[in-house]
Amino acid sequence: MSGIVIAIVVLTILALVFGVLLGFAAEKFKVEGNPLTDQVEALLPQTQCGQCGYPGCRPYAEAIANGDKINKCPPGGTATMEKLADLMGVDPEPLNATEEVQVKKVAYIREEECIGCTKCIQACPVDAILGSGKLMHTVITDYCTGCDLCVAPCPVDCIDMLPVEQTTKTWDWQLNAIPVKQLQEDTLC
């Protein structure tokens, strides 16, 4: 009889001790926010383009961490999607965008047509457009993420999205790849 009592008392004490320990640990080592969100965000291309339907990369990272689909990031391309699939432990899904969208582009303002309305400046998520009211604007190419967000607000349609040209420094050594040349319409045969 006393054995049972001792066992119960000992187990109760143990349960209390571990309970306190766990409670303390839960408070002491509490992780703010979802650490998965940070990991997902690190994989996203940070173009802040909103093509995923979220207002920036961070909100999409949060959505993915909460179980959203991983194939909504055209700027990241298939590579990003596969990394996300790896991280989230889900099956890779085909990207919901065409290949054409995945070519890295930067905005270019045809400066003689710019009327200086500052609408594109307000639209740019990374402050990559330089200019002021009634003064010509220009894109700081190095800062441009190619998100497309400045094109729609332009009242005179003077913003083009140009593909980033390869230089000898960024060349990828794909010697066997068939070179693709962009033809101008007037030089088509």
Next chain:
Amino acid sequence: MLTLLEQIDKGTLWRAHGGVHPPELKSLSNQTTIGQLPLAKHFVLPLTQVGDSALLAVEVNQRVLKGQSLTSGTSFAYCPVHAPTSGTITAIKPMPSNHASGIEVLSCIIEADGLDEAIKTDAHHAELSNQEILKIIQQAGIAGLGGAAFPTHIKLSPASEIELVIINGIECEPYITSDDRLMREHSDEILAGVAIIQRLISPKRIIIAIEDNKPEAIDAMQHALNSSTLANGTTRITAVPTKYPSGGEKQLIQILTGQEVPSGAIPAQLGMLVQNVATAYAINDAVANGQALTQRVVTVTGLNSQTPGNYWVQIGTPVKHILDTLGFNGNVANDKIIIGGPMMGHSLPDISAPVLKGTNCLLLPDSSEIADSVAEKPCIRCGECAVACPALLLPQQLFWHSKAEEYDKAASFNLHDCIECGCCSYVCPSDIPLVEYYRIAKSAIRTQNEEKKQADFAKLRFEARLKRLEDEKLAREAKAKEAAERRKGSMSSGDKNAVAEAMARIKAKKAAEAGTEPAPSNDIADKKAQIAAALARAKAKKAGAAAPTSEAAANKESAPADANDKKAQVAAAIARAKAKKDAAKAANTANTSGQSETDAVSANTAPAADDKKAKVAAAIARAKAKKDAAKAGNPATPDDAIAQSEADSATADKAQSADDKKAKVAAAVARAKAKKQAALTGNTAAPADVIAEADAVPAETVSAADDKKAKVAAAVARAKAKKLAEKAKQSIQDTDMAIEPETVSEPIETAISETRQETVSNIVNTKDSTDAENSADASVSLVEESASILTAEQQKKARIAATIAKAKAKKAQAKLQEKE
């Protein structure tokens, strides 16, 4: 144990790992002296630094001289490009580059005029400071001529102490003999250049390392060294066993000192510096002769070359010109044209590309020298590549991960330490082009890193922008709040009241314009105002044309009053005028007019503009009271009326609250009527007046705005009660009695709760049978009590009821007058 320097002095050599011994085939090109290539018709000078650290210094159609700089720049990394001959700039446009990709780069095209006119230069003297020498080297555009083309002036201004300078004359690549021939023919100039380097760096030792397959070069250099100014103890020439790739910077350091340059480090961190012999020659040319780097020795070799050998070639000379001048056996479409050696060189996609500072060889092999690319076979994990690798890497692992595009894993096997020497590809039994895989993997990793950097930067900028927007929003809000507060502070309560008054005035005016009939309006307050206005007008009409004197008096009085009170004053003036007229009629002129004057004064002094309605009503009431008193012909009544009107005006003044004004109007009207009745009946006016006054007191003390309706109702009830009492005394109320209970109970029924209705009907019922005064008092208290619990909605209805009641009272009054 010997120190490193002692070992170097002894000529000790260490073994470097790996390496291969490919067939040399140097004899193809090293048999003849360095020739001079004829000038090309046009030159292509790539301006790679323009837009980065340099500015374009020339323009199209400008004539340039040999040695003239085409760019300008101030940054430390700036390395100018010079015109190789005199001529005219025909275009500045992207041209195919001397690069494996053949991508177009911005280039300056110079049409040579054949004069080869050089820019005027002054030969430099010995007494130059180190800084001046470095400046000269930079302005001469000297870059590493061994192949990497790294700006020499950067290398020659190291941050740390340099103990050992190695002059690289190894030239380990097969076929290439440009350094060999240069050392044989220009050993004195090279040593003069080495002397300049020694002066700049002041190293403890200088080693001129030459592979032992170039005995003539070693002899020539040794001979030159013996006769040079360089101290014999510090400078030595070391023959190095032939092995590819001992000419690599890190491999050479390993062989000469036994030290390994750590991964990701540069030799300067070990206190060492490696310079090519051709660079030393160019340094001397620049410092001693003031010549910019506009030409270099290029080995043109291979079995497809008709005249293999070494040639001084102007930098910027198109490869096509070399082929055309020296003869090319193959055809451009099928045969390979390789820039650099067979191990590390790249085939040229476009022969219009120019010779660059780093172009040391133009290899034109025929099909027997370089095999067609055979099909790649699977890796058999033989490990030959790992044995051959001079960088101590695991090429098969790197290949494995590179092929699988697992670049992060490839990077974990130190892919970035690969020098792309090609030893692994050379030894591979499966003919795998390993280096190609590594290059692709390297560029992919570089791109990834670049993207990561860009993404991080974009994120930073995005966050900075969000913060900026947030700050701006907060600032805007704070500003708006401040402005609102300022506005609120500047706008007093009086202003608000003024607005309300203006609204009320407008309404009153409208009603007045509409005529004597009250215009149908939804707002009960409107109705009240209209009624009051109508009353005033009706009185005015009744009074007829006012006496001009009294008009003038009234005007005079109204003049000092506030503009806002105009309406009130007008009404008051009218009322006063009437009062005066009536008083005159009654022959009590002096007394009553004086009194009305004081009344008017009290009305004017009423501080709150809100009270105007109340004042109007009071004036009306007073006027009526006086008129009635006068009509009755009772000499006592004027005094009573005066007393009453005084009390009324006091009431009006005291009641400051705008909400109470309606109640006061009603009360005053009721009281006046009651008095009139009393006067009409000819009974003693005093008791009635006393009652009226007594009634007025509780009405005043009930200050709360909510109670106004109750007061109205009370006043109405009182008035009726009094009237009925009077009528009962006169026993002429046969018809009235029939009307009154109905009319009173009816509106109240619609207006108030059922309990209240009961009490009122009870009151009405009891009123008839019991003592008039008692019932009146009881009903007043009851009505007041019950009215105080009325809700806002009920109050509205109560107001309607009160108006109706008043109208009835008026009717009854009219009837009484008729009877009279």
